[in-house]
Amino acid sequence: xxxxxxxxxxxxxxxxxxxxxxxxxxxxxxxxxxxxxxxxxxxxxxxxxxxxxxxxxxxxxxxxxxxxxxxxxxxxxxxxxxxxx
Numbered sequence: 001x002x003x004x005x006x007x008x009x010x011x012x013x014x015x016x017x018x019x020x021x022x023x024x025x026x027x028x029x030x031x032x033x034x035x036x037x038x039x040x041x042x043x044x045x046x047x048x049x050x051x052x053x054x055x056x057x058x059x060x061x062x063x064x065x066x067x068x069x070x071x072x073x074x075x076x077x078x079x080x081x082x083x084x085x
Contacts, residue, residue, distance in 0.1 A: 003025055004029065005029060005030075005033070005052045005055070005056070008026065008029070008055060008059045009059070010049075010064055011025055011026060011059070012026075012054045012059050012062055015023050019063055020063050022064075022066055023060055023064050025057055026042060026060050026063075027056075027060075029056060030052075030053050030056045030059055033049045033052055033053070034049060034053075036050055052073065053075065054072075057071040057072045057075060058072070070074060
């Protein structure tokens with residue numbers, strides 16, 4: 001089944017799925033969003049993808065705190081380096 005950004009909370013609540021399967025599915029949604037961005041994507045589309053990624057990383061933090069922490073830390077570090085340019 002193809003999941004979307006709207007399915008994040010549903011995925012985190014699945015009782016029969018392992019933590020790995022939940023994290024993998026959430027990361028698959030994230031990678032699919034970025035794969036669909038291209039040179040012709042507007043700034044609003046890119047911002048929406050980044051905002052959605054933050055939601056996904058927060059959901060991963062609920063499921064697997066260590067994985068979520070590293071993903072959010074990387075995103076925050078990247079934001080800091082972009083602001084210093």
